[in-house]
Amino acid sequence: xxxxxxxxxxxxxxxxxxxxxxxxxxxxxxxxxxxxxxxxxxxxxxxxxxxxxxxxxxxxxxxxxxxxxxxxxxxxxxxxxxxxxxxxxxxxxxxxxxxxxxxxxxxxxxxxxxxxxxxxxxxxxxxxxxxxxxxxxxxxxxxxxxxxxxxxxxxxxxxxxxxxxxxxxxxxxxxxxxxxxxxxxxxx
Numbered sequence: 001x002x003x004x005x006x007x008x009x010x011x012x013x014x015x016x017x018x019x020x021x022x023x024x025x026x027x028x029x030x031x032x033x034x035x036x037x038x039x040x041x042x043x044x045x046x047x048x049x050x051x052x053x054x055x056x057x058x059x060x061x062x063x064x065x066x067x068x069x070x071x072x073x074x075x076x077x078x079x080x081x082x083x084x085x086x087x088x089x090x091x092x093x094x095x096x097x098x099x100x101x102x103x104x105x106x107x108x109x110x111x112x113x114x115x116x117x118x119x120x121x122x123x124x125x126x127x128x129x130x131x132x133x134x135x136x137x138x139x140x141x142x143x144x145x146x147x148x149x150x151x152x153x154x155x156x157x158x159x160x161x162x163x164x165x166x167x168x169x170x171x172x173x174x175x176x177x178x179x180x181x182x183x184x185x186x187x188x
Contacts, residue, residue, distance in 0.1 A: 057073060
């Protein structure tokens, strides 16, 4: 049922007048303000949440393909991935740690509804139940103190670090290459 202002009944306050945050103009303004991130279901309005069964913080556009699940906005570290086997450019594309809530609810009568936390470490993702995510959080809290002690020891040890002599490094590299070449030729 639509009100006189052409706003769906579900978007009206108990007074029968449109809620100021859910008027068409407010929703359009919100869409313009948030071009750097997806709109949440709450920003799309009550009709959207009811139609798709979204939680208020769901950011999926369910009118697109493959949108039979819900996800809240992802939180991520500003620090980028630390994978030593990847290039700096590859690491720059991925956060070191990230997490988001994902709700799978495609055909819930048949398959039920499952809430998971996707916990990303670089390009690796763990799909955890809320209880497992709580355990991971507690483990991370405990690890922080241990990491602090490792960092303190590393900082103390780094006081004795120094750069090597480039000439000696060049001579060592040449000697290594000669040795490898001699072994390779002897096997041939």
